[in-house]
Amino acid sequence: xxxxxxxGTTALLTDHYELTMLQAALHSGAAxxxxxxxxxxxxxxxxxxxGVVAGTGxxxxxxxxxxxxxxxxxxxxxxxxxxxxxxxxxxxxxxxxNVWGYAEGDVxxxxxxxxxxxxxxxxxVLLETVVLSVLNHDxxxxxxxxxxxxxxGGPGPGGTAAGSLPVVSWEADEEQGGS
Numbered sequence: 001x002x003x004x005x006x007x008g009t010t011a012l013l014t015d016h017y018e019l020t021m022l023q024a025a026l027h028s029g030a031a032x033x034x035x036x037x038x039x040x041x042x043x044x045x046x047x048x049x050x051g052v053v054a055g056t057g058x059x060x061x062x063x064x065x066x067x068x069x070x071x072x073x074x075x076x077x078x079x080x081x082x083x084x085x086x087x088x089x090x091x092x093x094x095x096x097x098n099v100w101g102y103a104e105g106d107v108x109x110x111x112x113x114x115x116x117x118x119x120x121x122x123x124x125v126l127l128e129t130v131v132l133s134v135l136n137h138d139x140x141x142x143x144x145x146x147x148x149x150x151x152x153g154g155p156g157p158g159g160t161a162a163g164s165l166p167v168v169s170w171e172a173d174e175e176q177g178g179s
Contacts (some may be wrong), residue, residue, distance in 0.1 A: 010130055011067055014130060015129045019086070022090075022122055031089075035124075039117075040110075054105070054138040066130065095123050099115055
């Protein structure tokens with residue numbers, strides 16, 4: 001098994017599942033179909049009323065660097081992760097779709113689409129892991145920081161006074177353990 005070099009690309013911040021989905025789509029003819037993927041929180045941890053969007057700039061930078069160069073292609077080939085048809089597709093991969101969503105610092109609630117990725121199935125499916133990794137981490141940090149500022153008596157989300165926030169409640173999802 002070979003190990004990829006760190007070439008500055010974010011392409012291997014995907015997982016085997018997405019590469020397998022791409023390979024299947026290339027063989028079935030579904031690769032060029034239009035696809036829309038929405039990123040949203042199903043629920044928030046118990047007692048939390050909102051989340052704060054963060055990481056959009058870092059994510060856009062990661063998408064710009066999402067390329068499969070010779071080292072990444074060699075790694076995928078040497079480890080038999082994908083076939084030659086998929087390697088050929090990856091060698092010229094460039095995301096040409098659209099990404100849009102909430103702005104950095106916006107408040108979000110469960111079920112609301114934080115980010116939308118539109119493009120062909122083949123170009124969009126590869127981005128799932130990098131998108132979720134960046135947004136899950138950065139939104140969690142920003143949300144925690146916002147709760148700390150509010151708890152300390154500072155301005156709440158959107159710069160409003162903490163005491164003027166409307167009360168929003170919902171039940172924790174028992175099936176997911178309330179987290």
